[in-house]
Amino acid sequence: MNPYVLTTLLSSLGLGTALTFASSHWLLAWMGLEINTLAIIPLMAQQHHPRAVEATTKYFLVQATAAAMVLFAATTNAWLVGEWTINDLSHPLASTMTFTALALKIGLAPMHFWLPEVLQGLDLLTGLILSTWQKLAPLALMVQITPNINPVMLTLLGLMSALVGGWGGLNQTQVRKILAYSSIAHMGWMIIILQYAPHLTMLALGMYILMTSTAFLSLKLVSATKIVTLTTLWSKAPILASTTALALLSLGGLPPLTGFMPKWLILQEMAKQDLPLTATVMALAALLSLYFYLRLCYAMALTISPNMTTATTPWRAQTTQSTTALAVFTTLALGLLPIAPAILALLI
Numbered sequence: 001m002n003p004y005v006l007t008t009l010l011s012s013l014g015l016g017t018a019l020t021f022a023s024s025h026w027l028l029a030w031m032g033l034e035i036n037t038l039a040i041i042p043l044m045a046q047q048h049h050p051r052a053v054e055a056t057t058k059y060f061l062v063q064a065t066a067a068a069m070v071l072f073a074a075t076t077n078a079w080l081v082g083e084w085t086i087n088d089l090s091h092p093l094a095s096t097m098t099f100t101a102l103a104l105k106i107g108l109a110p111m112h113f114w115l116p117e118v119l120q121g122l123d124l125l126t127g128l129i130l131s132t133w134q135k136l137a138p139l140a141l142m143v144q145i146t147p148n149i150n151p152v153m154l155t156l157l158g159l160m161s162a163l164v165g166g167w168g169g170l171n172q173t174q175v176r177k178i179l180a181y182s183s184i185a186h187m188g189w190m191i192i193i194l195q196y197a198p199h200l201t202m203l204a205l206g207m208y209i210l211m212t213s214t215a216f217l218s219l220k221l222v223s224a225t226k227i228v229t230l231t232t233l234w235s236k237a238p239i240l241a242s243t244t245a246l247a248l249l250s251l252g253g254l255p256p257l258t259g260f261m262p263k264w265l266i267l268q269e270m271a272k273q274d275l276p277l278t279a280t281v282m283a284l285a286a287l288l289s290l291y292f293y294l295r296l297c298y299a300m301a302l303t304i305s306p307n308m309t310t311a312t313t314p315w316r317a318q319t320t321q322s323t324t325a326l327a328v329f330t331t332l333a334l335g336l337l338p339i340a341p342a343i344l345a346l347l348i
Helices: 003-022 026-044 050-080 092-106 114-120 124-131 133-148 151-168 175-192 198-222 238-252 260-272 276-301 309-315 324-335 337-347
Strands: none
Touching: 003 026, 003 133, 026 050, 026 124, 026 133, 050 092, 050 114, 092 133, 092 151, 114 124, 114 175, 124 133, 124 175, 124 198, 133 175, 133 198, 151 175, 151 276, 175 198, 175 260, 175 276, 198 238, 198 260, 198 324, 198 337, 238 276, 238 324, 260 276, 260 337
């Protein structure tokens, strides 16, 4: 892709998110969401492959539907209440409709069906943008309208997303689909705590972005999109295989890795809110997700493929890809747990 075009598209992605962050009026927020969507579509279709075009079309239709719902809900609220500001979304019909539309945008269950299919058709870098940056603007709006949302609805969406994200990834062989179900499960953890401790939602989002970036950049470095491809990784690049396996375990929430921090704090907060049954179900849902992360780790670290000359030849040439970002994200994704109190103090 032409570097000027790429710069324009990436700048538009940033502009759309910043516009949504800064807006207090629903029309401006909707405009930011639309700029975001329109900027990523050429990036998704740049491969000119039928699978990429199909994924782009699905994404466009889903996002257009969600954006139309947001606009309709904002207009309904203005009609019934007389307010266009985001914080005054006080009518139950408008607030529920808006939250449903934003849930569709980020792929919360049961509106999650598009996400694995779309992510499977993209290259790894565009998939990384879709899994991380594209969640920011809708989640910022969700945080602002949470006081007007039915708490039972938030709890049900969170529980369903954590369970569907765990169950859906169990029988997948494509790494991108596994990461899509991982995204659905993590969104469930963020939404279920949103009504009680929004700062924990922000913490979980930050940790999720760090860990998912590590996973996508590691897979990009070795061009791995299937589990079977990962079985040759140890004999070719043992250090990279070790760090990628640890990053995936961090995504699963195992101590003493960074991913344990948000899950631990969210379960602690749910226990404080006298929700022991909900916390138990969420912890069990995390075990479902942990199973498919362990499958990936098993393929990478415990399966030794035949180390033939033909397998190692492509790895003798030095890669031209930059590994600085990967090194930074890997360090953060593995070692932030000891400074959890400091991070929490900053957020509160």
